[in-house]
Amino acid sequence: MERGSSKHGPRLDEQLSREVEGLVQGPGAAGSRVDEFRQAEPAGEDQPEPTTAPAGDLRSGSPQGMTSGDVEERSRLGRFIGLSALPGDRDTLVRNARDNDAPDDIVAALEGLPAGTTYRTVSEVWAALGHKNETTRW
Incomplete structure (x- = not known):
């Protein structure tokens, strides 16, 4: 059984950190690997931006x-x-x-x-x- 060093150089460290950047930084990071279906789809050109809860009497919980x-x-x-x-x-x-x-x-x-x-x-x-x-x- 051959035992070698498990350490690697700074160049490989940098490459490995870029590969997991999307998992560490979240969906806003460049090159993110987060599932795209979890991100909200933007509104159409003539559509208002979506909100999480409507205001006024339509609000649930009343x-x-x-x-x-x-x-x-x-x-x-x-x-x-x-x-x-x-x-x-x-x-x-x-x-x-x-x-x-x-x-x-x-x-x-x-x-x-x-x-x-x-x-x-x-x-x-x-x-x-x-x-x-x-x-x-x-």
């Missing part, structure tokens, strides 16, 4: 009975009401929102809630502010 704008606004409200404030009344929610540096429009809306009512969830607060929640699916 529950029945709500628009995507409603979902975004309810989520925005929920970011400023901590779980420690629920269940809570109007004063607890306003205090918690201020502690979480809520914008003035959120604080003003919470201050408009009726006194003496306890809210268990952000959805209940959202409904009390006059907005629609998702409808129940049966």
Whole structure:
């Protein structure tokens, strides 16, 4: 059994690195060997560029009975009401929102809630502010 050196010179190193460049660099590298079917085909001359998700009400994930704008606004409200404030009344929610540096429009809306009512969830607060929640699916 003959044992030789497994090392090679810089010229061979350079050649080997060029051969795997497409695998290391990704699909944008020159001479890439990445499967072409994985790359998006460009739009035609008179066609708009494709997007990954449509905007507006066509966007998937909006529950029945709500628009995507409603979902975004309810989520925005929920970011400023901590779980420690629920269940809570109007004063607890306003205090918690201020502690979480809520914008003035959120604080003003919470201050408009009726006194003496306890809210268990952000959805209940959202409904009390006059907005629609998702409808129940049966």
